[in-house]
Amino acid sequence: MTGTMDQTRPAAGATGGPARSRPGKALVAVAVLAVLVAAPLVLGAYPVTTMTRMLAFAVLVLSVDLLTGVTGLPTLGQAAYFGVGAYTAVLVGIHVTSDALTQALAGLAAGLIAAALTGWVAVRARGIVFLMLTLAIGETIHQVAGTWTLVGASNGLAGMPPVSLFGGPPLLAAGFVYWWVLAAATVVFAGVALVARSPYGRTLRGIRDNEPRMRALGYRPALARYGVFCLAGAVAGTGGALWAAQARFVSPGDLGFEMAALALLSVVIGGAGSLWGPCLGAALVLFVRDNLSASIGGHGPLVLGLVFVAVVFLLPRGVAGFRLRKDRPS
Template identity: 55%
Template sequence: MTEVSARTEEVHGAMDDPGTGSGPPPARPRWVVAVPVAAVVVVLAAVPLFLAPFATTTLTRLLVFGLLAVSLDLLVGVTGLPSLGHAAYFGAGAYAAGWVSIHLTAAIPVPLLVGAAVGGLAAAATGWVAVRSAGVYFLMLTLAIGEVLAQVAQSWDGVTGGANGLAGIPAARLGGESLTGAGFLYWYVLGVGLLAFTAVWLLARSPFGAALRGIRDNEPRMRAIGYPTTLYKYGAFVAAGTVAGAAGSLLAAQQRLVTPDDLGFTTAAIILLAVVIGGAGSLWGPVVGAAIVVLVRDALGPGLGGHGELVLGIVFVLVVYLLPRGAAGLTTLRPSRRRRT
């Protein structure tokens, strides 16, 4: 038990200061973190009051993919399971929420809950096999799972609309009113995103999250001291799929169209790229990475003669060489202190 406690403390230290190798930093007053976070939330909430509808819609899309990136970071950065099929659960949640909105009700929070549940169930059905592998085998297995589900969406015309996608999704309704205005939809997505991000953050900071980081750092040792590592990884996989499904339901509400591309390899690769650019393991860093990806590819791409993906590739290369910990690593930079031996 002493060794387990020591390992848990070590992992908690890694969450506060990953990869420094010099132990956890001195404790900071809570207001040092709370004040900037509150300021960011206030600014985000006020955005629709100052931006045009198109810019607000772009920011709404950014928040959707930011939440998807956070869910993937729970696997990649916290658990050490890089996945190329995570978009499958995102798309499954989007299709489920869209189908419910069309055939049953678009009243909030029904599509959201259905999307999250379907994403979690899809992850539970496929994750039990996936988490029994590791490394490149896990990567390839998740890629195969994603492609299988994308093919199902492509061929199941009666439910998904096939190659044409699931169109005609009605606007989300709150209190009997449709959220057709860009600002109202943005506030809905922002509220759900903040709640989901808080839930993932609390999970990562919990003893369960500490165990996941221990598995990421040294799974054989965690197994040797009594942790059922496969069950822990399976729990993280299902949790990540549930959050991805919730993000998918937000995509259906924002885009009002779901296509097989939303759960295919392209989306999965782009989100993994966002996690790497933002900084795996930081949770908020992937949101920044998703913002960079969406802005470069979707907002700036048309103005760059269709070369948005090329610019995105250049950004990725620069981040890998200049910021190994991603954008989030900028907050942990310290003056180098060389020790004389």
């Protein structure tokens, strides 16, 4: 009897482990945020500008992870909504107001509307068909941006004044723009994390893992996927507005296939579904493309390809999956 009870009793720390790990995770998150906040105080303008771009790109990657990692819908179309948000923010900055919050909200609304208009057909498909549909949507919007004279066609859209906050002076220093983008990206990350851990997020994971069973339980998978597709479009649009706040310029290349592929690559490298892992992957990918590539003779894509192959073979679940695999009991 005692042996049976010992076998059925949970191992020491099995139930308390996650609870004990939450304070540790919170401390790590606070430490990382503190380092990011302090970065402009010790770094020059160029690295701060680079980090600003990484943060805006990480918001785009979060939208891809919300679809690919949480819902199981690999996508190559989120760069389109990223570009829609960026173009909207620049137009608002030129013709309406320089307020950064207004531009971010406008980018969010534009990404949401664009995703709502284009996503209803895409979410009815799965797997490679969904991937191809999102690629087609992205390329269509890319072609429109490259030929529409209202948004500068192939020359892009320039002339956006420096952003400001709440009617204050323009944010001319790179550090001030960085702090604004960091604050906005933190809010977006917290919102996406809440959605991923909510009952709706668990529903999306259930649809990803076993759609027939979820349908038998009374859920409507197509409607749930459409909702998260619209949400991901809003997140990507916000990332585009943050990108425009730093660059003050947007071109068709900002919503082309390369940007979409780099975002999906960031999710694969970081670990689909982990949220923080893809953000780390976004920083790595953008660093290799924009900084390291110049010092190695323009061979940044080759380095990214080698990193991708190494991750696929050595870390199938990405950087975040390495910790999960290490903590898994034997």
